[in-house]
Amino acid sequence: MAFDYDLFVIGGGSGGVRAGRVAAETGARVALAEEYRMGGTCVIRGCVPKKLMVFASGYSGRMQEAAAYGWDVQAGAFDWGRFRPRMRAELDRLENIYRTNLGRPGVEIFDQRAVIADPHTVELADGRRFSAKHILLATGGMPFKPPQVPGIELAGTSNDVFLMEELPGRVLIVGGGYIACEFACIFNGLGVETSQYYRGEQILRGFDGEARGHIAELMHGRGINLHVGTDVERMERRDGGIWVKATDGREAVFDRVIYATGRVPNSAGLGLEDAGVRLGRGGKVEVDAYSQTSVPSIYAVGDVTDRVNLTPVAILEGAAFVETVFNANPTKVGHTDIPSAIFTQPEYGAVGLGEEEAAGQEEIEVYCAAFRPMQNSFIDKPERVMFKLIVSKATRRILGCHIIADGAGELIQFVGVAMKMGATKEDFDATVAVHPTMSEEIVLMKTPVRTA
Ligand code: NDP
Numbered sequence: 218m219a220f221d222y223d224l225f226v227i228g229g230g231s232g233g234v235r236a237g238r239v240a241a242e243t244g245a246r247v248a249l250a251e252e253y254r255m256g257g258t259c260v261i262r263g264c265v266p267k268k269l270m271v272f273a274s275g276y277s278g279r280m281q282e283a284a285a286y287g288w289d290v291q292a293g294a295f296d297w298g299r300f301r302p303r304m305r306a307e308l309d310r311l312e313n314i315y316r317t318n319l320g321r322p323g324v325e326i327f328d329q330r331a332v333i334a335d336p337h338t339v340e341l342a343d344g345r346r347f348s349a350k351h352i353l354l355a356t357g358g359m360p361f362k363p364p365q366v367p368g369i370e371l372a373g374t375s376n377d378v379f380l381m382e383e384l385p386g387r388v389l390i391v392g393g394g395y396i397a398c399e400f401a402c403i404f405n406g407l408g409v410e411t412s413q414y415y416r417g418e419q420i421l422r423g424f425d426g427e428a429r430g431h432i433a434e435l436m437h438g439r440g441i442n443l444h445v446g447t448d449v450e451r452m453e454r455r456d457g458g459i460w461v462k463a464t465d466g467r468e469a470v471f472d473r474v475i476y477a478t479g480r481v482p483n484s485a486g487l488g489l490e491d492a493g494v495r496l497g498r499g500g501k502v503e504v505d506a507y508s509q510t511s512v513p514s515i516y517a518v519g520d521v522t523d524r525v526n527l528t529p530v531a532i533l534e535g536a537a538f539v540e541t542v543f544n545a546n547p548t549k550v551g552h553t554d555i556p557s558a559i560f561t562q563p564e565y566g567a568v569g570l571g572e573e574e575a576a577g578q579e580e581i582e583v584y585c586a587a588f589r590p591m592q593n594s595f596i597d598k599p600e601r602v603m604f605k606l607i608v609s610k611a612t613r614r615i616l617g618c619h620i621i622a623d624g625a626g627e628l629i630q631f632v633g634v635a636m637k638m639g640a641t642k643e644d645f646d647a648t649v650a651v652h653p654t655m656s657e658e659i660v661l662m663k664t665p666v667r668t669a
Contacts, residue, residue: 220337222349222350223247224236224246224350224543225347226353227352227487228251228354228483229249229250229355230257230355231532232257232534233249233355233518233535234255234257234318236355236518237319238321239536240539241319249325249327250329250341255319256315260315267400273295274402275562278439333352333491336515337352353515353516353517354515354517355519360480362476362478367451368452368453371459372459372474372475373474375396375477384407386409387409387458390412390413390414390475390477392477393421394421397420398559400475401413401443402560402562411441412442412444413443413444414447417445417446420436421559425607426572427585428565428571431603435600449462450463450464458472459471459474482500482501482522484496485500492515493511494515504516504522507549508534508537518534518538519534524552537550554568558625558629563621564621565625566621566625567619568632568636569616571617571619572605572617575609576669579609581607581668581669582665583605583607583665584606584607584662586603586662588602591653602620604622604656605617605619606659608641608642608665612641613642613643614641615640618659620632622655622656646660648660
């Protein structure tokens with residue numbers, strides 16, 4: 218049977234664009250539909266603008282430090298009105314690059330919504346239908362707000378932050394995950410009075426316990442009003458802002474409330490159930506190790522499959538799909554030992570297991586150093602960095618590494634390489650320190666602080 222395309226990709230984010238481009242480079246006839254902007258969550262309303270805001274917000278602390286180091290600094294307020302157009306221009310530039318990269322190998326782009334009509338047919342919003350040998354779902358995810366909270370319609374999400382006309386004076390962030398902690402640090406750094414409510418005992422559930430405590434302490438220290446064991450009971454528009462009553466009885470008024478209470482797969486209304494595509498909890502598209510759904514001609518990659526929701530993982534899944542389907546080389550993506558960074562201030566980089574998780578699996582040694590680095594002690598800045606290694610007693614392999622320090626996102630990338638190669642504690646010990654740096658500590662920790 219002749220198809221209009223060999224591959225029709227639905228969704229122009231990181232996973233879809235990579236798969237579409239690489240498939241077209243094999244000579245396949247490829248189309249891609251995107252209903253919003255090319256680049257998806259990462260480029261348009263996620264990693265990229267977030268990181269630009271992280272950079273912007275980091276300068277306030279830097280200016281204070283520069284003054285302590287002897288610079289004559291004129292501290293000024295942050296001007297969102299000057300920053301925002303530059304951020305927008307950068308996103309436009311990146312969006313164009315994505316478009317160009319797709320166009321070069323001949324991917325046909327449709328700037329509209331597409332849904333699945335049957336296992337080999339895609340229908341566009343304008344009614345046109347195309348047949349395709351394979352369909353790739355790469356529709357990503359979207360922020361979730363708990364609908365039962367009275368007044369929830371007054372709250373925004375991370376999507377709204379990038380579109381703000383002006384910076385709020387007082388903000389409340391709800392949640393304790395990646396996004397909540399990153400935005401709390403961003404707003405705080407930009408000079409906004411920042412509160413954060415998290416319902417659980419400690420922020421960043423799922424990460425290493427000691428690291429979670431360390432980050433929480435640093436966030437408090439930088440002036441974020443972090444309240445754990447606290448959730449929003451209800452919200453009302455009142456007193457010139459959003460009045461929030463918390464579960465611990467606290468009442469406060471904010472200019473903005475941002476919910477960062479998780480994300481859900483973007484799988485509704487795409488015709489998936491009718492086509493026979495099996496959905497799992499929360500609407501995630503069920504796939505096998507090759508990203509194939511329950512319908513053989515339909516594959517899915519990225520956040521819509523809710524495996525590990527990170528841009529580089531979606532990209533790897535997209536590339537592995539092309540390798541499997543268009544290069545006849547079945548390729549799985551490993552979803553373990555994935556390094557990642559939480560862009561709090563300072564950053565938290567992690568790879569592998571946290572102490573609690575590792576101890577639940579086997580006997581371990583824990584090496585940890587928390588100290589004031591030279592740059593901070595010189596100016597009496599109390600913030601400590603943290604370097605932590607979890608080591609298997611049996612194999613000596615590094616099971617987990619946790620770094621909290623400026624630039625931890627950059628550092629953890631290299632530890633990730635060492636761990637992929639199966640590095641042992643003795644390999645770290647045998648590596649000569651780079652002096653004077655704070656990261657030299659990672660090869661100098663000789664005695665375990667505890668075993669478990
Ligand atoms: P997370 O799943 O990390 O965190 C969600 C937070 O919201 C948790 O603290 C959770 O609490 C809380 N929560 C969930 N439901 C409710 C509710 N009904 N009421 C109150 N609180 C609630 O999601 P994020 O939105 O922060 O991030 C989504 C994903 O995006 C991440 O998992 C990550 O994969 C990715 N991401 C990665 C980044 C990076 O690499 N730097 C940056 C940003 C996002 P509890 O712990 O109690 O469940």
